[in-house]
Amino acid sequence: MSKLSGTKKKIYDASVKLFAEKGYKATTVREIAKVVGIQQSAIYNHFKNKEAILDEIIDNLSNSHLINLFEDKEPKEIYKKGKSLLKQVSNMFKLISYDTKTDLLFRFMMQELFNNERLRIFYNEEFYQKNVKKLSIVFFMMMQDEMIESMDPLVLANEFFSPLFFYQLQIVRLKADNKSTAVAATLFEKHTDFFWDRIRIKNEKKDQLF
Amino acid sequence: MSKLSGTKKKIYDASVKLFAEKGYKATTVREIAKVVGIQQSAIYNHFKNKEAILDEIIDNLSNSHLINLFEDKEPKEIYKKGKSLLKQVSNMFKLISYDTKTDLLFRFMMQELFNNERLRIFYNEEFYQKNVKKLSIVFFMMMQDEMIESMDPLVLANEFFSPLFFYQLQIVRLKADNKSTAVAATLFEKHTDFFWDRIRIKNEKKDQLF
C-alpha cells in the first residue's frame, strides 16, 4: 500500500479516516475528494467506485499492526519470558489504541463490523482466532513448564485477551469525545498484573515463610 | 414505550430492527415503512423526522434490560450470595445476547456507538460506569467480609465485566452470520468459574488436607 501513486495513497488515507470517524455509508465521495484536495471525479481515476476503496482497506488490514500481537515470533521462543511476554502483548493493545494510524483502523473495524461480512471474517479469523490460538499455545507451554497452573488453555487465552480488547475499545471511544484516557490506560497493566498473579505457580519456599 | 398507538410502536420496532441490522444511515424511511406495511409519508404522522425515531430509541435504552444487571437490588442485600451472584450477572449478559429484543438493542448500540454522542454518553454512564461501580461496591463488601482477597475493587470490577462484554459481542456477531454460538456461550460460565476461583479466600482447613 505504501508504493501507491501519491494521490491514490491520499485518497486511501482520507477514506480510512472518514470511514473510521463517520462510517462508510455516511461518508460521501465529495468529502473524500475535499480532504484530498481534488475534484470528486478524479477519484475514479484511481478506484473503480466507492466500494472499491472500502474493499482495498479491508484487504490491507491483514498487513496492519492491528493483528500482530507477537511480532511474528514463535511460541516456543517466547513462552519462557512468562509475565514479561504478557506485558508485551498487553502493551501492543495499548499502542494500537494510541497510534494515530492503527487506532483509526480499529475504529473503522468496529464501526463497520456489522455492516460488512468480509470484515467480520477478518475480525474473527485474523484479529480474534489467530491471536487467541497463539496465546493458548503459549499458555499451554507455560503449563507444561510448570510456570502457571494447569487449565484449559483456550479459556485462559480468552480471559487474557478479552479485557485487553475491551480496554482498547474504551480508549478509542474516549478519544472520540476528546476525553481523558488516563484511567482507562492504566487498566492494561493492571490486567496483566492481576492475571499473572492469579495463574502463576508460586515459589513454595517463599510461601512457606508466612 | 409499550403504550404507543399501534402504528407508532410498529414504526419504532421496525426501526430498531433495521438500525441494528444495517445502521441508521443505511436504513431508509421507505424501508421502515415497507416493514410496517404503510406508505413512507405516514411515518411523519408519528415522528417529526427520521432522526426523531433514532432519538426516541436512545431515550428508551435506559428502560431496557440492557443495563439492569442486578435487577435493581442493593449491594448490601446481595453481596453475601458470593459466586452465585456473579453467576447471575454473567447469566444476564448471556440472556441479553440471546433475547431477540435486547440483542437488537445491543447490536444497535455497538453499531451506532461512534456515530452518536448521546449514545456514547449512554454507553459510558448507564451501561459501563453504573454497572462497574455497582460491581465494585459488591466486591468491596465481599472483601470486608473476607470472602475474597483484598485488592482495588474497581480494577476487579473491570476484570469481571470486560470478558462478559466481549463474549456478548462475540455472540451477537456470530448471530449476524447465523453461525453457531455454542462455544462462545460456554465462556460466560467458564469466566465466572475461573474468576471466582482465583479471587475467593479458600477455606484453610480444606486446603491443609493436601
Next chain:
DNA sequence: TATTTAAATGAACAAATGTTCTTTTACTTT
C-alpha cells in the same frame, strides 16, 4: 347521525449522492 379529529395515501419536490463523460492539463517518452 353529523361533526370533528386522527391517520393513511399518493404524488411531488428539493437536495444529496454515486457515477460518467468530455475536455484540459501535466508529465513522460521517443
Next chain:
DNA sequence: AAAGTAAAAGAACATTTGTTCATTTAAATA
C-alpha cells in the same frame, strides 16, 4: 520539440432519499 499517456477538472445525469402537502379514509365524539 512532438507525441502519447496518465491524471485532474468541470459539467452533467440518473437515482436515491428525506420530507411536505393536499386529499381521502377511518375512527372518535358530540
